Amino acid sequence: MTWTDLPPLGTLVAFEATVRHRGVSKAAAELHLTHGAVSRQIQQLERTLGTTLFERRNRAMTPTPAATALAAAVTDALTLLSSAARRVRHAARQTPLVLSCEPTLLMRWLIPRLPALSQAAPGLDLHLSAAGGPVPFDRKGIDLAIRRNDFELPPGVHALWLFDELTGPICTPELARRITKPADLAEVSRLHTRTRPSAWDDWASGQSTAFPPASEQTFEHFYLSLQAAAAGLGVAIGSHAFVSDDLTTGRLAAPFGFQPDGSAYFLLTRTPDDPRITTLVAWLRDQAQELNQRQDRPPTARRPRTWNQT
Template identity: 55%
Template sequence: MSRPDLPPLNTLLPFEATVRHASMTRAAQELHVTHGAVSRQVQNLEKALGTPLFERAPRSLRPTPQARRLAAAVREALDLIEAAAVEVSGRERSGPLALSCEPTLLMRWLIPRLPDLAARVPGLTVHLSAGGGPVAFGRDPVDAAVRRDDFPVPEGVSRVPLFAEWIGPVCRPELAERLREGSAGPVTLLHTSTRPAAWDDWRRLSGHAPTGATQAAPEQTFEHFYLALQAAVAGVGVAIGPYALVHDDLVRGQLAAPYGFVADGTGYGLLSPRPPERDARVAALLGWLREQAADLTPPARERSGVS
């Protein structure tokens, strides 16, 4: 069958990789060819289409809007071909699943649940790494990532919501009781450099400040959320705790939430370079994550403003 409008197929892989990386050098590294080979194929594609696909500058390469549309179509076609090839061959995608996760969520929530994952999905091996922000799936050795939705999802990346974010002050139970009674006196507010506006966000959303935790209260800042929450467990002061990150401490009685939790409008999701149903490993992980995430909505008695 003649397809006169179809561009040269051997140009499409180098082109798609170049758009995704915005770099011919990184595209060449991914495809294990030379920079010159990628450049020639991109030029051949531009010649076949009769239009430039990149805005070239001495130190940058920017895909045109037309190039982005074509690259998205190529990426989708490649996913379909790959899925069909797996189906025809009778093989499932194999090997360990490389999963990246927000560092504090990884340490305080995901790792403690790995034995359950091994028991419930025995055929799945997961290699974990800590990371945050956008994931360059074509460049980074990652198959999926759990991320908070505080950044735009990159073009072509699948995102499946997992759970909403609820935040509230947390501290040792004995301190929480004194705060409720109004007898705590000034308490230390614990901050984290990764979310410097956490206290302001909670005050804005809840409409009040905790007794004893005023603008004049002592303050201490930690580099990471994990450290601030550990300080709260140790009785150093009061931290803003996302419910997912303090759920286990609340259950164990190591922390209490004297003012409950309030939804902050963000949430966590599973990112992957293609829809999860196209990779049996990602689909199995997603099913398990959804079951685990069912516990990450605070009960009514623990929500801000609910007695």
Template identity: 60%
Template sequence: MPRPDLPPLSTLQPFEATVRHGSMTAAARELHVTHGAVSRQVRTLERALGADLFVRGSRALTPTPQALRLAAAVRDALDRIEDAARAIARRPAAGPLTLSCEPTLLMRWLIPRLPGLARTAPDLTLHLSAAGGPVHFERDGIDVAIRRDDFPFPAGTYSARLFAEHVGPVHRPGGADVLLHTATRPGAWDDWRARTGEPHPAAAEQTLEHFSLTLQAAGAGVGTAIGPYALVHDDLERGTLAAPYGFVPDGTGYHLLARRPVESDPRTAALYAWLRTQTAEPGD
């Protein structure tokens, strides 16, 4: 069946890679071709569509809104083709799965639970990377990521919710009456007070640079910190921390992010199924 509105298919992959990387040089490197080859394909696509797809500056290559829309459609189509080809060829994805996780969550929640993952999915091998904020799958060689939804997830990213964030004051029993603040979550105490209406008088206050340091300081008896339940659960179980006011949801949550739906890769599906079984909310 003729498709007169379909652009040259050979131009679509170089175009999509250029939009994703924001660079023809990076797209050429990914596709193992020359910069000139990518440039020619993009120009061919623009001529076929009768429209410019990029705003070309002296140092920047900015996709137009129409280009972003087309790139998202191309990316989705390529993912579907790859999934169908894998199913026909019966070649399941193999090898290690690279997981990027926010550092404090990685250290205090995920790593202590990895022996359980090894028992549940013995054939799954994880490579772990500690990072937060926006995820760049191709650039950083990441397959999946765990992130809190306190920033917009990039277009074209698939998100599978893991658990809601619950927070509350935590301290070492008998520790000092000092409020611990962090530069990375400066409004944590004010947000908690607004949600609970609870006052929390203290003789002094102290600010630490990183969020993980406030939890470490709380565990050492330096003072009281706002602690997410997932990050302090194990300390509560051991009795090294106490939560006198309990925990309340703060309106955010953690998600498993991927370039394609989690069920399309058996490794990602196994990881997601296991993550959903882990205690991360009060009452679980």
């Protein structure tokens, strides 16, 4: 394909503006050119095409039928060019979206679902950051964050409820068959984590019967205690969100089910002015809804909550 028959682009731009404004003066003002410069561009276009494009009478310029048809085509072409240039410019300055997520939730819930995100939004460039606690949106360039509501929500941040935190003892299916009541936990090793040191006590406080101390082992992070439980080293307190997939596949079991601990996970954003954020928020809501449907709780117990609600 060659473009040797095309007139110079500058002449077409001046011509289109003149037809649209029905005169040279307004066209010149729009293009930030002098009246004479626009007139010369039109004259050059007429010489290139070998025809007169305007009827000139008493300083009035009336486009010929051929000029009107050409102007419509030029308008369409310039609109396409402008849109293409805008997309290229936007893509050139566009950086990946940054989503910050608590490490264990990122590892065990979000990352396994990213292939579905790639299919739902193939052009979305997402950078993941593992972190917990307050979100430094400005300092770290974070666009969105998934957090448990265990800190004060800063002003100007929107919190969208995803799911409640449900916790309970988890272990291998083989070990679960030996545990039929809380007192049986005295016969197995209890796995703790330094990041949630009160997890066992919090769960035990919701039981109607006390159970005696058992042998214990402490891990640095939540995900390490869950991995230890999957390896058969004992029983850990797990979040339903963290182990939902393993419960489905049978890799882990929850002998006493799960109970809410009073907290919840939220998606935190500033005012979304990026269509990519809108796309990602919608997808995350769908994934959270799927998790909520897996929870063995009546729908009335899964109502969305506000950040400060306990």
